[in-house]
Amino acid sequence: MIKRSVGEIVFDIFNVLFMIVFMCVMVYPLLYVVLASISNASDLMAHRGLLLKPFGFHPESYVQVFKNPMIVKGYLNTIFIVVVGVTISIILTSLGAYFLSRKDVMWRNAVMFLILTTMFISGGLIPFYLIVKNVRLINTLWSLIIPQAINTFNLIIMRTSFASIPDSLEESAKIDGANDFTVLFRIVLPLSLPIIAVMILYYGVGKWNEWFYASVFLKNRELFPLQLILREILLQNSTSDMMTALAQGDKEQVAETIKYATIVVATLPVICVYPFLQKYFVKGVMIGAVKE
Amino acid sequence: MTVAETNKANLKNAKLNEVKTASSFTQRVIKDFKRNKYLYLMVIPVIGFYIVFHYLPMYGAIISFKDYNPGKGIIGSEWVGFKHFLDFFNSYHFWRVLRNTLLISVYSIIFGFPAPIILALLINELRNKAFKKTVQTISYLPHFISLVVICGMITDFTSRGGIISNFLVKIFGFPEASLLQFPEYFRTIYISSNIWQEVGWGSIIYLAALTGIDVQLYEAAKLDGANRWRQLIHITLPGIMSTIVIMLILKLGSIMNIGFEKVILLYNPTIYETADIISSFVYRKGLLEFGWSFSSAVGLFNSLINCILLISANWISRKLTDTSLW
Numbered sequence: 001m002i003k004r005s006v007g008e009i010v011f012d013i014f015n016v017l018f019m020i021v022f023m024c025v026m027v028y029p030l031l032y033v034v035l036a037s038i039s040n041a042s043d044l045m046a047h048r049g050l051l052l053k054p055f056g057f058h059p060e061s062y063v064q065v066f067k068n069p070m071i072v073k074g075y076l077n078t079i080f081i082v083v084v085g086v087t088i089s090i091i092l093t094s095l096g097a098y099f100l101s102r103k104d105v106m107w108r109n110a111v112m113f114l115i116l117t118t119m120f121i122s123g124g125l126i127p128f129y130l131i132v133k134n135v136r137l138i139n140t141l142w143s144l145i146i147p148q149a150i151n152t153f154n155l156i157i158m159r160t161s162f163a164s165i166p167d168s169l170e171e172s173a174k175i176d177g178a179n180d181f182t183v184l185f186r187i188v189l190p191l192s193l194p195i196i197a198v199m200i201l202y203y204g205v206g207k208w209n210e211w212f213y214a215s216v217f218l219k220n221r222e223l224f225p226l227q228l229i230l231r232e233i234l235l236q237n238s239t240s241d242m243m244t245a246l247a248q249g250d251k252e253q254v255a256e257t258i259k260y261a262t263i264v265v266a267t268l269p270v271i272c273v274y275p276f277l278q279k280y281f282v283k284g285v286m287i288g289a290v291k292e
Numbered sequence: 293m294t295v296a297e298t299n300k301a302n303l304k305n306a307k308l309n310e311v312k313t314a315s316s317f318t319q320r321v322i323k324d325f326k327r328n329k330y331l332y333l334m335v336i337p338v339i340g341f342y343i344v345f346h347y348l349p350m351y352g353a354i355i356s357f358k359d360y361n362p363g364k365g366i367i368g369s370e371w372v373g374f375k376h377f378l379d380f381f382n383s384y385h386f387w388r389v390l391r392n393t394l395l396i397s398v399y400s401i402i403f404g405f406p407a408p409i410i411l412a413l414l415i416n417e418l419r420n421k422a423f424k425k426t427v428q429t430i431s432y433l434p435h436f437i438s439l440v441v442i443c444g445m446i447t448d449f450t451s452r453g454g455i456i457s458n459f460l461v462k463i464f465g466f467p468e469a470s471l472l473q474f475p476e477y478f479r480t481i482y483i484s485s486n487i488w489q490e491v492g493w494g495s496i497i498y499l500a501a502l503t504g505i506d507v508q509l510y511e512a513a514k515l516d517g518a519n520r521w522r523q524l525i526h527i528t529l530p531g532i533m534s535t536i537v538i539m540l541i542l543k544l545g546s547i548m549n550i551g552f553e554k555v556i557l558l559y560n561p562t563i564y565e566t567a568d569i570i571s572s573f574v575y576r577k578g579l580l581e582f583g584w585s586f587s588s589a590v591g592l593f594n595s596l597i598n599c600i601l602l603i604s605a606n607w608i609s610r611k612l613t614d615t616s617l618w
Binding site: 005007008011012015016018019022023025026027029030032033048049050051092095096098099102104105106107111114115118120121122123124125126127128129130131132135146147148149150179180181184205208209211212216227230231233234235259263266267270271274275278281282285286 | 453
């Protein structure tokens with residue numbers, strides 16, 4: 001091993017220090033939200049500047065959040081969209097990916113062209129809305145499931161992964177009389193569990209965080225997913241229906257902590273599963289990066 | 293044999309060949325369908341999806357040249373030619389939204405594009421494996437937080453008395469008010485929060501490219517007495533150059549497609565001057581004010597420019613660096 005020069009040592013120290021500062025910048029906003037959510041509302045309002053520890057421990061705001069029927073309903077709607085949506089997306093994406101990964105199909109390139117074209121050309125938001133309206137999906141939860149069922153990027157990632165499975169396995173299955181459905185469900189999918197995990201996470205996080213199409217397609221408040229309720233609370237400042245019982249003066253103060261508590265409640269599921277699944281996420285990006 | 297006869301014979305042969313290839317083509321199609329019938333059965337719902345939700349909207353974009361009337365439908369509405377395009381080009385909004393779209397994009401590329409590359413290079417230089425892993429885990433985290441929450445946090449931190457605006461008031465003497473009320477700060481807020489959220493995630497692809505560089509190159513360079521800076525310039529950077537170029541083409545190709553959802557969540561009428569971009573304009577005019585045809589025309593204009601940019605970026609890169617998307 002060659003000895004490190006003075007310059008290199010200085011660089012290494014600087015680099016580590018930089019990374020520590022960098023991590024603080026990444027984490028602090030999230031930490032602030034958690035600390036603020038359990039703080040005493042009036043102390044928090046009076047406070048200026050960084051918050052390093054909470055003002056007391058006041059989980060009341062969480063109680064308020066869970067008492068709100070809209071948040072509970074939003075949670076249920078979101079869970080429905082995620083569970084049903086991800087299932088449908090995975091099935092459709094693997095059907096398409098399997099077709100595109102076969103080498104001896106005549107129309108494969110034509111289908112590939114049909115699909116890839118949509119990555120570069122689109123009809124735009126308004127015609128898309130009109131089509132979804134014409135197929136009568138507007139104002140149903142299906143409008144958040146069917147029209148975005150296949151993500152072309154994910155389809156390509158999955159196809160790349162399927163194509164890397166040795167042909168000999170499928171050939172021997174075919175000789176034993178298996179058809180393509182059997183090959184896909186009995187051989188290809190069981191061998192692709194890591195990539196399916198990636199897909200579940202990509203589609204799942206996307207659907208969990210989705211709000212824009214929900215705001216466009218849904219008119220009925222009963223159907224609103226969690227993110228739309230969050231938008232009302234965070235950005236349109238309507239915490240009012242959670243605090244009808246409170247005195248007027250307290251409202252503004254409690255509104256702040258309720259906001260933070262809502263953020264925590266809505267983000268926690270994603271943050272909790274994230275560390276366990278991190279290696280899969282990263283794997284997905286790497287497969288996607290493989291060029292043809 | 294005379295020339296005419298030869299020609300005649302050739303013609304006959306050619307015709308025969310044609311018939312032969314045509315029949316063999318249909319035969320091949322039939323044979324292929326028979327052999328792969330289950331495969332085609334599988335792909336039908338997928339093709340159906342793409343036709344209904346991607347190609348029908350492309351067809352529906354013809355309402356840009358019509359006066360769309362919900363009662364008459366897409367086909368029945370009357371043609372008006374380029375009226376909506378001309379209305380847009382002549383309107384006061386045209387230059388404003390075009391300028392805002394381009395400025396946000398260009399600044400995003402200038403500041404946002406190098407950030408994940410630099411981060412990846414610095415992470416790559418870390419020696420302690422556990423520390424490296426921690427930095428990566430933490431830096432990917434913000435990517436998974438929903439946009440609504442991110443924008444809620446931005447609004448809160450930049451509001452009067454929020455931690456960011458409070459800091460700026462104390463250090464730089466900013467006026468004590470919500471930063472989102474000032475048109476001049478919108479771009480900075482938009483771009484810096486984007487970098488915060490995506491820098492870690494964006495670095496993954498470069499880290500992947502970095503692991504692909506042959507270790508022997510570094511060993512050879514060390515023997516030749518190259519220090520780490522020289523190794524960076526002569527081995528590391530050339531090693532990830534093709535990834536950088538591909539990512540840059542993709543960025544240039546989506547200049548007109550800024551994340552408008554974030555703009556919609558953050559902007560308000562007082563800062564339309566800098567915050568309103570083409571796609572947020574389309575959203576407002578079309579879905580909130582029901583100017584279907586007009587906003588569809590604006591959207592079509594947007595995707596047309598985008599397509600041209602992508603194709604030219606790809607062409608330039610192929611000429612200059614031999615790296616291209618297609």
